[in-house]
Amino acid sequence: MEDAQLLWDFQQMGHTARPCSVIVGLGSHDLGVADVAAGLYLRGLAPVVVFTGATSRTTVERMPRGEAEHYRERAVELGVPEGVVLVEPRARHTGENIRFSRELLAERGVDVASVLLVSKPYEERRAYATARRLWPGVEVVCASAPMSLAAYVDSIQDARLVLDMLVGAVQRLMVYPAQGFMVATDVPRPVVAAFERLRDQGFTSRLVAP
Structure with a gap:
């Protein structure tokens, strides 16, 4: 978490x-x-x-x-x-x-x-x-709703869905600019590392092909 x-x-x-x-x-x-x-x-x-x-x-x-x-x-x-x-x-x-x-x-x-x-x-x-x-x-x-991550997970009642979505949202920031879908965003190295760890732990259902 x-x-x-x-x-x-x-x-x-x-x-x-x-x-x-x-x-x-x-x-x-x-x-x-x-x-x-x-x-x-x-x-x-x-x-x-x-x-x-x-x-x-x-x-x-x-x-x-x-x-x-x-x-x-x-x-x-x-x-x-x-x-x-x-x-x-x-x-x-x-x-x-x-x-x-x-x-x-x-x-x-x-x-x-x-x-x-x-x-x-x-x-x-x-x-x-x-x-x-x-x-x-x-x-x-x-x-957006002013909620903490923990409160949001409680409201959705599906932690895996939220984490899968989080991982997918950050991945898109890294791959979609080159495809013309969004402007480029500087993703800090600690965020990239956290993304990679969650991806490697299997939170991958919302990933797109790079």
């Missing part, structure tokens, strides 16, 4: 939420993303919310109508007006989350100068690097 903590801490961007043109909630297995996005909207930090995401192998059973649709339902339950929520139901990875959300907002005539990008806590830096590459010219402010 010490190695996992290094990866967790590195993913945190440390941004302070502020008013932006739009809130974009990135689909995943974690319904807490919708909670954070709803809270930001209810604080008056953006006039429009986009939820983006289809389903994946980890969400097809718990979110059969699609991640974005389940996020929308949750946000409305929390008090977000239905009329301000846009649903992007096709995206299957972070790059598509960004690209399809950008296209949807353009189609709706929403002028975007800045985006509050809401993700799981351990994917802030990955989401940021992807948005910087695929949505140039837009200021990106990252947000």
Whole structure:
């Protein structure tokens, strides 16, 4: 867990939420993303919310109508007006989350100068690097649930899933820039070493081919 903590801490961007043109909630297995996005909207930090995401192998059973649709339902339950929520139901990875959300907002005539990008806590830096590459010219402010790693694992009730996801998120920071999927990120040597130890211990289900 010490190695996992290094990866967790590195993913945190440390941004302070502020008013932006739009809130974009990135689909995943974690319904807490919708909670954070709803809270930001209810604080008056953006006039429009986009939820983006289809389903994946980890969400097809718990979110059969699609991640974005389940996020929308949750946000409305929390008090977000239905009329301000846009649903992007096709995206299957972070790059598509960004690209399809950008296209949807353009189609709706929403002028975007800045985006509050809401993700799981351990994917802030990955989401940021992807948005910087695929949505140039837009200021990106990252947000996620303010939780410790231990509290997050308790909330998900699946430590292996969280560690697998952590390892996969950091690996993408190292291999995706060369493939054009995100901007380059300087990954410190201690983080690389922690990643390698966790990888070698078998937390590999979310790795991609380099």
